[in-house]
Amino acid sequence: MGHHSCCNKQKVKKGLWSPEEDDKLIKYISANGHGSWSSVPRLAGLQRCGKSCRLRWINYLRPDLKRGSFSSQEEALVIELHRILGNRWSRIAKHLPGRTDNEVKNLWNTSIKKKLLSGTDGAVPALGTFPVIDQYNPSTGSDEAGFLPLNDPNPNLILKSQQYQLQYFTPPITMLRDLDHHGEQNNNFRPSTWVHFPTLIPYSSDSCSSITWSLGYDHAQPHDDSVVLIDPNQEEDHQNFSLRSAPAPHDDRIGLIINNPSITDQPPDNNATILAPEMPELYEIINCGIRVGSKSGCTSFTRN
DNA sequence: AAAGAGAGCAACCGCCCGGGT
DNA sequence: CACCCGGGCGGTTGCTCTCTT
Numbered sequence: 001m002g003h004h005s006c007c008n009k010q011k012v013k014k015g016l017w018s019p020e021e022d023d024k025l026i027k028y029i030s031a032n033g034h035g036s037w038s039s040v041p042r043l044a045g046l047q048r049c050g051k052s053c054r055l056r057w058i059n060y061l062r063p064d065l066k067r068g069s070f071s072s073q074e075e076a077l078v079i080e081l082h083r084i085l086g087n088r089w090s091r092i093a094k095h096l097p098g099r100t101d102n103e104v105k106n107l108w109n110t111s112i113k114k115k116l117l118s119g120t121d122g123a124v125p126a127l128g129t130f131p132v133i134d135q136y137n138p139s140t141g142s143d144e145a146g147f148l149p150l151n152d153p154n155p156n157l158i159l160k161s162q163q164y165q166l167q168y169f170t171p172p173i174t175m176l177r178d179l180d181h182h183g184e185q186n187n188n189f190r191p192s193t194w195v196h197f198p199t200l201i202p203y204s205s206d207s208c209s210s211i212t213w214s215l216g217y218d219h220a221q222p223h224d225d226s227v228v229l230i231d232p233n234q235e236e237d238h239q240n241f242s243l244r245s246a247p248a249p250h251d252d253r254i255g256l257i258i259n260n261p262s263i264t265d266q267p268p269d270n271n272a273t274i275l276a277p278e279m280p281e282l283y284e285i286i287n288c289g290i291r292v293g294s295k296s297g298c299t300s301f302t303r304n
Numbered sequence: 305a306a307a308g309a310g311a312g313c314a315a316c317c318g319c320c321c322g323g324g325t
Numbered sequence: 326c327a328c329c330c331g332g333g334c335g336g337t338t339g340c341t342c343t344c345t346t
Contacts, residue, residue, distance in 0.1 A: 014315080014316070015314095015315075015316090015340090016314070016315075016340080016341095017314090017315085036331075036332095037331070037332070038330085038331060038332095049316095050331080050332095051316085051317095051331090051332085051333095052315075052316080054332075054333085055314090055315065055316080056314090056315080058333095059314075059315080060314075060315095087335065087336085088334085088335085089334075089335065090333080090334060090335085101333095101334070101335080102313085102314075102315085102335095103313085105335075105336085106312070106313055106314085107312095109312095109336095109337095110311065110312055110313080111311090111312085114311095
């Protein structure tokens, strides 16, 4: 139960990895790939369990890992994603290039949890409070990039009940750039297509257990074709994020209803719309950012 | 300077799931 | 259909480092 054949062998070393072991593992995987993890220890000459090798590689030795402490932006993103996804650390980590589920988990358990429990507002800045950049420059590929330009942020996105972490939401450019539809890194992404969202207004459902927000105009009809729905319980890979029919308001899924979003190749018009590159994760994050309220009462947005 | 407390983090454990037989 | 095996994930542990007294 839970034991793997490769781990039952005697002479399997446990505990911290030595530099020599790391070196062996790096050399082997660099040359051959990991293949079957259970065979890696034998082929690499390690007295380790295959699972241990896999963990060591994924959490520490992988060349694409970003070492060092989390930035404030990353912390805020973790908080926001945790609100939708819960303790699904691997799913959260997919939105943080170079970070592992273990790192995210540790961050949450050691740092963020305490900050939130102690109620130290401002300890983790709101996503929308970070500096913005003019444009993402693909040639630089800087991970230090801030957020999409938002010179005139839509006041409708200011959350009264959750100002401690989210005043108005703009997606981290790194998330938009680095992930393709499968959550994999995609450095070729360029926001050539834009989705123009109308003004955000709340969509009240019969039961506040399912809180849905409409972006503009009237409430979406239950089977309006121009609706984006995201099910946080569904595997991301199976969410095509295409416009599709919405279920009835009593559906348990969290819904982001977008009425008639227009998809164009025109650059953003910050005065009128909320703009975002056409990326699945963006929809998910936006969905997260604007899902507010509780069973006892749906919180409304406030205006300046 | 030493000891204790607390924080941070790497790694293990146990479970679940999917594929193969 | 049942079983086995490997991969993956979340929870937990325990070691190490840093800070405080």
